Amino acid sequence: xxxxxxARALHREYRLQGDRxxxxxGVTLDVAPADFLAIVGPxxxxxxxxxxxxxxxxxxxxxSVRIAGSEVAGLGERERARLxxxxxxxxxxxxxxxxxxxxxxxxxxPMAEARVPRRERRERAEALLERVGLGDRLRHRPGELSxxxxxxxxxxxxxxxxxxxxxxxxxxxxxxxxTGRAMLELFRxxxxxxTALVVATHDPQLAEGAGRVVRMVDGRLET
Amino acid sequence: xxxxxxAARELLRHPARSLFAVAGVAVAxxxxxxxxxxxxxxxxxxxxxxxxxxxxxRVAPGGTLPFDTEATIPDAMRVRRALEADxxxxxxxxxxxxxxxxxxxxxxxxxALGIDPGExxxxxxxxxxxxxxxxxxxxxxxxxxxGIRPGDTLWLAPGGGLGPVAGASPRPFRVAGTGTFFYAxxxxxxxxxxxxxxxxLTGRTDRASLMMVRLEPGAEPTEVAPALRAAFPSLEVAxxxxxxxxxxRRLSYFRQLALILGTVSLVVxxxxxxxxxxVSISDRYGTIAALRAIGVSRSSxxxxxxxESLLLCLAAAVVGLALGLVTAGWLETIxxxxxxxxxxxxxxxxxxxQLAIACAALLAAGIGSALVPAWRVTRLPIAGTLHREEP
Numbered sequence: 001x002x003x004x005x006x007a008r009a010l011h012r013e014y015r016l017q018g019d020r021x022x023x024x025x026g027v028t029l030d031v032a033p034a035d036f037l038a039i040v041g042p043x044x045x046x047x048x049x050x051x052x053x054x055x056x057x058x059x060x061x062x063x064s065v066r067i068a069g070s071e072v073a074g075l076g077e078r079e080r081a082r083l084x085x086x087x088x089x090x091x092x093x094x095x096x097x098x099x100x101x102x103x104x105x106x107x108x109x110p111m112a113e114a115r116v117p118r119r120e121r122r123e124r125a126e127a128l129l130e131r132v133g134l135g136d137r138l139r140h141r142p143g144e145l146s147x148x149x150x151x152x153x154x155x156x157x158x159x160x161x162x163x164x165x166x167x168x169x170x171x172x173x174x175x176x177x178x179t180g181r182a183m184l185e186l187f188r189x190x191x192x193x194x195t196a197l198v199v200a201t202h203d204p205q206l207a208e209g210a211g212r213v214v215r216m217v218d219g220r221l222e223t
Numbered sequence: 224x225x226x227x228x229x230a231a232r233e234l235l236r237h238p239a240r241s242l243f244a245v246a247g248v249a250v251a252x253x254x255x256x257x258x259x260x261x262x263x264x265x266x267x268x269x270x271x272x273x274x275x276x277x278x279x280x281r282v283a284p285g286g287t288l289p290f291d292t293e294a295t296i297p298d299a300m301r302v303r304r305a306l307e308a309d310x311x312x313x314x315x316x317x318x319x320x321x322x323x324x325x326x327x328x329x330x331x332x333x334x335a336l337g338i339d340p341g342e343x344x345x346x347x348x349x350x351x352x353x354x355x356x357x358x359x360x361x362x363x364x365x366x367x368x369x370g371i372r373p374g375d376t377l378w379l380a381p382g383g384g385l386g387p388v389a390g391a392s393p394r395p396f397r398v399a400g401t402g403t404f405f406y407a408x409x410x411x412x413x414x415x416x417x418x419x420x421x422x423x424l425t426g427r428t429d430r431a432s433l434m435m436v437r438l439e440p441g442a443e444p445t446e447v448a449p450a451l452r453a454a455f456p457s458l459e460v461a462x463x464x465x466x467x468x469x470x471x472r473r474l475s476y477f478r479q480l481a482l483i484l485g486t487v488s489l490v491v492x493x494x495x496x497x498x499x500x501x502v503s504i505s506d507r508y509g510t511i512a513a514l515r516a517i518g519v520s521r522s523s524x525x526x527x528x529x530x531e532s533l534l535l536c537l538a539a540a541v542v543g544l545a546l547g548l549v550t551a552g553w554l555e556t557i558x559x560x561x562x563x564x565x566x567x568x569x570x571x572x573x574x575x576x577q578l579a580i581a582c583a584a585l586l587a588a589g590i591g592s593a594l595v596p597a598w599r600v601t602r603l604p605i606a607g608t609l610h611r612e613e614p
Contacts, residue, residue, distance in 0.1 A: 014607070048610065057516045058606035078520065085518025094612065096513030100232035105225065112225045113519050158517070
């Protein structure tokens with residue numbers, strides 16, 4: 001089966017206050033459609049950096065990443081943005097919703113960028129929020145929602161353009177245990193719909209629920 | 224539409240900050256509008272004043288402008304006839320101006336204009352009639368405001384320089400009408416009487432301070448003026464456009480002042496909007512990086528931030544234009560007492576072009592200054608910014 005993401009010999013170095021940081025060292029990884037992969041490891045081990053490389057948010061110092069058949073290294077900034085818009089859904093620990101837009105409007109943002117007609121995007125946004133259990137919170141703003149509800153809005157936003165790949169960076173990091181369990185159930189449901197999931201997490205509950213777990217230490221993968 | 228909703232709500236999220244920005248830019252906008260109105264207002268108003276009565280050319284004594292000095296044109300009747308002989312000339316209105324003393328005891332000064340009642344462009348009759356006989360006159364606004372009405376008697380005597388002319392006692396004149404004198408300065412006691420009466424009272428026979436020349440339809444002032452200049456080399460012949468040009472050169476410091484203050488207001492707008500937007504954007508580094516991470520393009524983010532700035536500027540423009548018109552009216556009342564200028568002259572004249580320039584300059588300055596921090600935030604590395612923003 002063709003992987004949705006194929007990473008080969010990825011390295012990522014950057015400078016921080018004059019020091020050279022080698023955040024990712026020679027990572028090779030495939031993510032198949034409907035895969036549910038958890039990347040675990042201590043803080044500073046390079047999980048978030050790897051996630052950004054897999055989602056074309058960042059460019060590797062060396063190595064290659066193919067997302068849905070497209071080689072990321074050959075793409076310009078605009079093409080990479082378009083690839084992320086249509087092929088990758090991203091969920092952040094701090095949600096990063098637009099505080100002055102309602103839940104349904106936040107979900108509409110990626111669809112508006114993708115030029116989805118207004119009526120269609122409203123219908124899809126409402127359906128997605130129904131699916132993540134927020135059908136009764138469509139017109140609420142992020143400030144009027146709990147942490148778990150905000151993360152559900154962020155997940156709905158990530159799924160807005162029906163991407164084959166969903167990347168989540170510490171999605172339960174700011175949630176209590178019960179809400180984290182509910183989030184795991186939601187991820188499983190998303191996976192059952194054929195979307196591949198890669199989650200960087202410290203949360204053992206979330207890692208245990210994933211289909212595959214890889215451990216990252218000092219920028220390297222331990223399988 | 225989502226972009227406008229986002230921008231509007233983002234501004235409403237920080238009402239105090241937005242309100243201060245709008246107030247600051249509105250003041251700058253008002254100043255810009257006032258300075259634009261001032262920069263061309265005098266010229267526009269002066270042109271309208273000079274051409275209002277339909278006289279396209281002015282003939283004055285050589286080396287002077289109308290009423291700049293007390294010099295007069297000698298052989299006025301001969302000059303008038305010679306001017307009228309030109310087929311392009313439709314009419315000539317001679318004017319003899321000078322100070323007289325008014326009152327039985329010749330106690331106060333008035334400015335008298337000797338005119339030909341059948342051919343004059345100095346006043347518009349408001350009530351009564353033009354002076355039909357040598358003992359009649361028309362008074363201006365200042366004398367009318369003192370309660371003088373048609374049918375009343377005014378006593379006039381030669382003089383008005385340092386005092387009455389020795390041996391000349393005041394004689395009575397009947398007020399035939401009242402009029403609006405186009406060139407009277409604020410509070411100036413103006414009156415008009417027949418030119419032969421003015422000649423007798425001022426002792427300047429067959430002289431004129433000025434001749435106003437009306438052209439036949441189709442005759443171009445730019446063609447007739449040089450021809451008359453050649454025919455009367457000892458006289459000054461000027462078209463309305465030339466007079467406006469000379470007046471504007473004399474008052475060029477108004478335009479320089481307007482240019483400097485207008486530029487200052489644009490700089491203030493640029494700094495204010497730039498600072499407000501920079502602060503607002505720096506609060507949103509994480510969110511903007513996240514938006515870029517999910518695939519929102521740089522151009523969309525730039526557009527959204529530009530729309531925010533546009534909305535700020537539009538709100539400020541509405542308030543600023545109203546404020547500008549109010550302050551222009553207030554400044555106009557102060558400057559209307561400017562010595563030596565006709566009261567009908569307006570310093571601040573609003574024209575659609577000025578309005579358009581003020582709005583365009585304000586929006587360009589506002590949006591341009593917002594684009595600098597907006598451009599910078601879209602250039603930040605996404606992953607690095609997210610690393611800093613996430614715990």
